[in-house]
Amino acid sequence: MKIGELVKRHGVSVDTLRFYEKQQLLNPSARSEAGYRLYNESDSKRLAFILRAKSVGFSLQQIRELLQIEDNKSEWQCADVKDKVQQKMQEIQQQMAELNRFHQALQQLDEACCGGPLSATECSILTALEQGQPARTEQHHHERTNNKEQIAC
Known part of the structure; x- marks a missing residue:
């Protein structure tokens, strides 16, 4: 074909x-x-x-390795193939843990910011990213400036 x-x-x-x-x-x-x-x-x-x-x-490299086994099955054991699967599962578990850490850090940033309409000059998300520290929810607060309420998020 x-x-x-x-x-x-x-x-x-x-x-x-x-x-x-x-x-x-x-x-x-x-x-x-x-x-x-x-x-x-x-x-x-x-x-x-x-x-x-x-x-x-x-991955393509892992597929290449599996194809080598597929092409020469008699030279390999089932345990060799299972090892490849278990290695991939371990890799995925590590990726999931990393994604979970990302999610938690982003959630902290999200919860620390009010998301209001004022200027981003006092935004807790930008401050946390600039300083390399996690955003804290206590950074989200109301301040009085010149008898006007201003949200510093």
């Missing part, structure tokens, strides 16, 4: 398929006399494997 048929079958773009070829994850089985890339059913299954591995979060 030609490249157009393969990309249509798998719902990817031609650019994506060519990118996988440049990354040496997939190679056309042959070329036509006119120079068109030709793919067979094995290539289609390989692309499906790549797309499924990508959909569960594996």
